[in-house]
Amino acid sequence: MRDPAGPARRKGENMKRPNPVTTVLSVAACKLTRAALRRTGRGGTAVPGIVAMKVEKNILTAVSEGMKVILVTGTNGKTTTCSMIEHVITACGHDCLLNKSGANLLHGIASDLISTADWRGRAQHSYAVLECDEAALKQVVRFVTPAAIVVTNLFSDQVDRYGGVENTLKEIRKAVMLSPSSTLVLNAEDPLSSSLALDTPARTVFFGLDASVGVQGDVDLSDAGVCPRCGSAYEYDYNIYAHLGGFRCPGCGLARRDPDVAVTDIRGTGPSGSAVKMRVRQNGGAQAAPAQKEREVQIALPAVYNVYNAAAAVAAALALDLPADTAMDALSDVRSAFGRMETFDLSGVRVQMILVKNPAGCNQAFTYVTSSDEDYSAVLILNNRTGDGVDFSWIETTDYEKLCADPHLKQIYYGGDRAEDLRDRLLRAGASEDLLTPAGDYTALVDRLAAEGRPVYVMPNYTGMMDLRPALCKATGTGDFWE
Numbered sequence: 001m002r003d004p005a006g007p008a009r010r011k012g013e014n015m016k017r018p019n020p021v022t023t024v025l026s027v028a029a030c031k032l033t034r035a036a037l038r039r040t041g042r043g044g045t046a047v048p049g050i051v052a053m054k055v056e057k058n059i060l061t062a063v064s065e066g067m068k069v070i071l072v073t074g075t076n077g078k079t080t081t082c083s084m085i086e087h088v089i090t091a092c093g094h095d096c097l098l099n100k101s102g103a104n105l106l107h108g109i110a111s112d113l114i115s116t117a118d119w120r121g122r123a124q125h126s127y128a129v130l131e132c133d134e135a136a137l138k139q140v141v142r143f144v145t146p147a148a149i150v151v152t153n154l155f156s157d158q159v160d161r162y163g164g165v166e167n168t169l170k171e172i173r174k175a176v177m178l179s180p181s182s183t184l185v186l187n188a189e190d191p192l193s194s195s196l197a198l199d200t201p202a203r204t205v206f207f208g209l210d211a212s213v214g215v216q217g218d219v220d221l222s223d224a225g226v227c228p229r230c231g232s233a234y235e236y237d238y239n240i241y242a243h244l245g246g247f248r249c250p251g252c253g254l255a256r257r258d259p260d261v262a263v264t265d266i267r268g269t270g271p272s273g274s275a276v277k278m279r280v281r282q283n284g285g286a287q288a289a290p291a292q293k294e295r296e297v298q299i300a301l302p303a304v305y306n307v308y309n310a311a312a313a314v315a316a317a318l319a320l321d322l323p324a325d326t327a328m329d330a331l332s333d334v335r336s337a338f339g340r341m342e343t344f345d346l347s348g349v350r351v352q353m354i355l356v357k358n359p360a361g362c363n364q365a366f367t368y369v370t371s372s373d374e375d376y377s378a379v380l381i382l383n384n385r386t387g388d389g390v391d392f393s394w395i396e397t398t399d400y401e402k403l404c405a406d407p408h409l410k411q412i413y414y415g416g417d418r419a420e421d422l423r424d425r426l427l428r429a430g431a432s433e434d435l436l437t438p439a440g441d442y443t444a445l446v447d448r449l450a451a452e453g454r455p456v457y458v459m460p461n462y463t464g465m466m467d468l469r470p471a472l473c474k475a476t477g478t479g480d481f482w483e
């Protein structure tokens with residue numbers, strides 16, 4: 001199979017800069033296609049990028065020049081981490097582009113970057129934070145030299161698409177090897193993604209949760225892999241959740257790196273956010289020893305996985321040499337991204353939407369909702385369309401037992417194309433018949449939720465969210481995500 005990333009870029013080999021004439025034509029083609037698609041009512045995500053790159057293959061190199069680009073990839077948390085990093089950069093006084101549309105493949109990214117450049121192809125922002133699909137990363141770095149690459153974590157996801165988590169890691173590794181000048185921002189507790197630091201001379205900044213936070217979620221080491229240096233199975237001094245934790249290799253000593261941004265304590269977490277302590281290590285210049293600093297940080301989004309995303313955002317700030325204190329302050333008013341712990345006020349009823357699409361993410365959502373000390377309803381939507389991954393067997397390895405055992409859970413509404421499979425799984429997980437109600441029509445469902453008056457956690461997968469969200473937006477007067 002032909003590798004779209006091509007052979008590794010040699011040191012000193014520059015990307016090809018397009019000539020000014022084809023640059024202008026390509027930008028015009030992108031902007032006009034996008035405008036035409038918008039006028040006909042279509043969002044137009046990838047098509048303008050495809051058209052622009054047909055006109056000038058290297059257009060991305062031109063439009064990203066002079067801009068500090070941060071590429072964010074990984075299985076879970078990409079969208080929220082991107083939104084946090086953008087918020088941090090803005091708080092530091094810089095203007096920043098974010099690919100909010102969620103089109104995170106090469107041509108979708110191209111559409112966003114090119115259409116925001118001026119007509120001569122010059123970037124209009126000093127920073128760009130771009131969510132990037134794990135397999136598309138190696139294509140993007142052929143054209144764009146990122147200042148930083150952030151890898152949130154790696155878990156099994158959409159196996160029919162990538163061929164397993166080890167394969168996803170290989171795809172990311174190709175991109176990292178093409179980007180020796182980019183700072184890598186890595187999860188210290190994830191043995192998979194943190195192993196990327198072994199392959200490159202790039203500067204690395206690690207983020208993580210210390211053992212002292214005392215989080216002990218569901219341990220599932222099936223994604224942990226083996227030590228890339230000696231092939232031994234890892235041992236763990238402590239676990240956070242899934243295969244994240246204080247790992248070390250008994251064979252060669254490869255181990256979790258002490259993070260540059262460490263969460264040392266989670267003092268409290270509720271529906272509106274978490275209060276944590278963070279320790280940041282910053283290099284004080286060539287001569288000075290690294291300075292350590294620990295302080296309280298408020299994160300305006302709940303759940304442990306958002307504590308991770310927040311630590312990743314502060315680590316990205318360090319990678320960009322932005323002030324850590326400003327970054328940490330900014331987390332106190334960070335807003336949720338589209339569908340990611342997005343909160344709606346439905347006639348006084350708190351509704352939180354949590355996108356779930358794989359066992360690790362879904363188990364984390366369950367950990368969060370079952371930590372509630374008030375009664376609640378849950379809405380679970382399962383589709384298996386192209387946007388979700390056709391294979392939905394991941395529900396078998398997801399801990400629905402944990403959700404169904406929660407005494408505060410009073411009702412589960414289940415829906416989507418795979419509603420009956422979901423119902424079957426919930427029954428096997430111990431749900432009683434009277435706990436389960438078909439979700440039915442989403443507008444009627446939203447009315448019913450409003451009338452019940454209990455807090456609601458909506459946990460759909462991607463296309464399920466796209467189906468349900470309009471009804472919720474309409475009932476709550478919420479705007480669309482691209483507004």
Ligand SMILES: [Zn+2]
Nearest residue numbers: 227230249252
């Ligand atoms: Zn080893």
